[in-house]
Amino acid sequence: MFVEAESDPVLPKERFKAHETRLRTALLKAQYDLLGRADRSVLIVVAGIDGAGKGATINLLNEWMDPRHIHTMAFGEPTDEQAQRPPLWRYWSELPENGRIGIVFGSWYQALLREAARKQPNADAIETLATHVRSFEAQLAANGVQLVKLWYHLSPQAQAERTKRLLSSPETSWQVTADDRKVAKKFARLRSAAEVALTHTDVPHAPWTIVPSADEHVRTYTTAEALLQALRRRKLPRVAQPRTPAVGRARTPDALGKLDYAVHVDKDEYDTELALLQGRLARASRSGGFRERSLVLVFEGQDAAGKGGAIRRVTQALDARQFDITPVAAPAPHELARPYLWRFWRRVPSHGRIAIFDRSWYGRVLVERVEGYAAPDAWRRAYGEINDFEQQLADSGAIVLKFWLAVTADVQLERFRERETSPFKNFKITPDDWRNRKKWKPYAEAANEMIARTSTRDAPWHLIPANDKRHARLQVLRHVVEAMEAHI
């Protein structure tokens, strides 16, 4: 795999010059074409042997193209804030807007390369890390992020010579870092780690290019050509869709239809029970154990199902300083210019904090599906993307609970009418609500399929009959309290 790169090929200066003008002009033009595109960004992953001249090459690209539309990101050891979120959080947060080019140093390959470079690499750990990488890249690619992955490589001899040459002059010696000097020792191990990492993650929608780096002209030429080809692709390669669970629409169980909507709780029982549950929640959320965890609550349900009321019964028991409520409406332009989940990744809570979503990322497979805002491809893909997102939250220590508050059509109608006449509530009813009501059946189908496809062990759906508000509120609180107490 590295045979060509380790032969340290050379491109004579004159031959390089013959290409240079063409490449510069073409790259610049391609960059400007990209700028006009609302549906695509480019993300360049820079990795490779230390001291192969990665930084210098990226500087050159910045020089050849318009650097104002290129954003270079460098990630080292995670900061405090990063360490409290899933490992991919920091990459998600900085995704370039459509039309832009991002360059990533210290990418999501760090953990995989580190594991593969151990003296006794663990095959299972490698497989797991590689799966995460593949799944992240598949999601980016499917959402309009074109990946250009560059591995800078050269022979150990060339590496040693380059270091020596740079060190020989005070004008260039600053280009040699402490890491470069150590590279010779770890060359063999890094080489075999790279082989493992690259073969596990070389896929049509996110291919690796190995860049021979001993000669600066070959290095520049290969980098520029790889980027140019990527920029010139008219259509992104189709991403083979991974692991959507096999729930056919015809066989989707009518989970909402089977709920017992007659359940009822008396006022006295409610008052007593509410105080007890809120007390337990108050203690759990203020406990020492919760300082190492976070809580993510998702509220979905029909209009007027009582999401707001249920949320308030939860927040009453919380310290106002520790939670955030995110009301989810239609995305803003700068949110539309990134992969769908970007705006939710930005709201992932740090330790000790609680993020409450009043509607959520499930809009993709509910309103966007039913109203046709998302193409069928996009919302079908979203099930897997969402499961993956929630699994990452759970793996990083978040307790994830999802509630569907379910009312029947007649109770919804009652509440709509009540809202129209109450001074506290008439702001809650809009023409949209009446329009959505007409699509009751497609919404129910979408909800049932969503529940079937996205209820997972670590992020379960709780279906709450909500014709009786008191019952629904107690149920929600009970699930939250029990999950908190079980985890801390």
Place this chain on the structure above:
Amino acid sequence: MFVEAESDPVLPKERFKAHETRLRTALLKAQYDLLGRADRSVLIVVAGIDGAGKGATINLLNEWMDPRHIHTMAFGEPTDEQAQRPPLWRYWSELPENGRIGIVFGSWYQALLREAARKQPNADAIETLATHVRSFEAQLAANGVQLVKLWYHLSPQAQAERTKRLLSSPETSWQVTADDRKVAKKFARLRSAAEVALTHTDVPHAPWTIVPSADEHVRTYTTAEALLQALRRRKLPRVAQPRTPAVGRARTPDALGKLDYAVHVDKDEYDTELALLQGRLARASRSGGFRERSLVLVFEGQDAAGKGGAIRRVTQALDARQFDITPVAAPAPHELARPYLWRFWRRVPSHGRIAIFDRSWYGRVLVERVEGYAAPDAWRRAYGEINDFEQQLADSGAIVLKFWLAVTADVQLERFRERETSPFKNFKITPDDWRNRKKWKPYAEAANEMIARTSTRDAPWHLIPANDKRHARLQVLRHVVEAMEAHI
């Protein structure tokens, strides 16, 4: 000042109930009116004696109003990322969008209160801290952020009783924090600190309301009324403009006109000098000393003055992983929905990093002034706001340098024509450039006034004659190198 609050007034439940319906309806309506406003947000500052029930009151407001449009922020000790920026950075970053309500716990009063609560408070330190607070709030208020500042207060006796009462029942004891138990000891000192802080910062555009907190009805009523009055104001109070230096337009010196545009550097001298300066810059930016500082470079100048080329000569010497270039264009909708400087605050670099602005916040007093995008009030105010922003950067350890690359009109014309015919450069010329050129004189006037008003000791303007690109590039590099070397 606290006499009324410390008399622990009481509002009987029945009288409170008589107000409750009116207040809830009115607050909700006012919140929805605010939501429709593109020019105003509301920021509630919550402070006061520990254990006065601040959290409970804010929970109640969230319950009375629509919590989806209220964002509660709690700031404790600064995190790593926050500690590397100016103290106000974290507050700037989280300003609510126009139309929304933000609630801040742990506000920018923390430092002032802490200083004022010391055994031997330092009057100068208090004055300085209070000046920062006033200047921040003046800027917010002038930019459409309506401030509601609430100080929760009660008598020491009432405080002790409240703690005792809450502790007596297991259902309420969780509401008492460790801090609450200590409050009695420090009551007198916190009280006098509050007196100092409040009198120093009680201004018409950001008034304090003292909320008597012994009785929950009085507390709720006073909070709700204060918020309601603020929401109902049709116009925000005018902010008296602080300390704009006295440079009359008539007397603005023609700094640009006085530059020597004939300076010239030969190719040989340029090549030698460039390599030397880049080497020095490379070493300085990789030095240990720079890990405790950051660098902010601002590039302004006429179109085609060579900003991009000068920036590239700087970045060539830098590690691609340590800098960010921000090209500044017209603001996006979510940026327009916040105070003008918000989007620049978000780009403030952490330690060891370099932020390069290709055009900048000076757009306010250049293009926005000349083209009439900003009202005269807004751009005149901006001089002071900008000076204040840059001073905060410098105070937090940033090295701030600003370059005006100056060309004469004939050289600009030459370059425009050259751009139109070069394959690498024709992307750089647009109809806008030709339009701006027709307004050469108003732009020059604006630039001269800007230079006069915003060149400060810690953030100086460097005016660089740029008819000769080589001269300009060396000059820029030299200033950067010298500033870096002087500071680290």
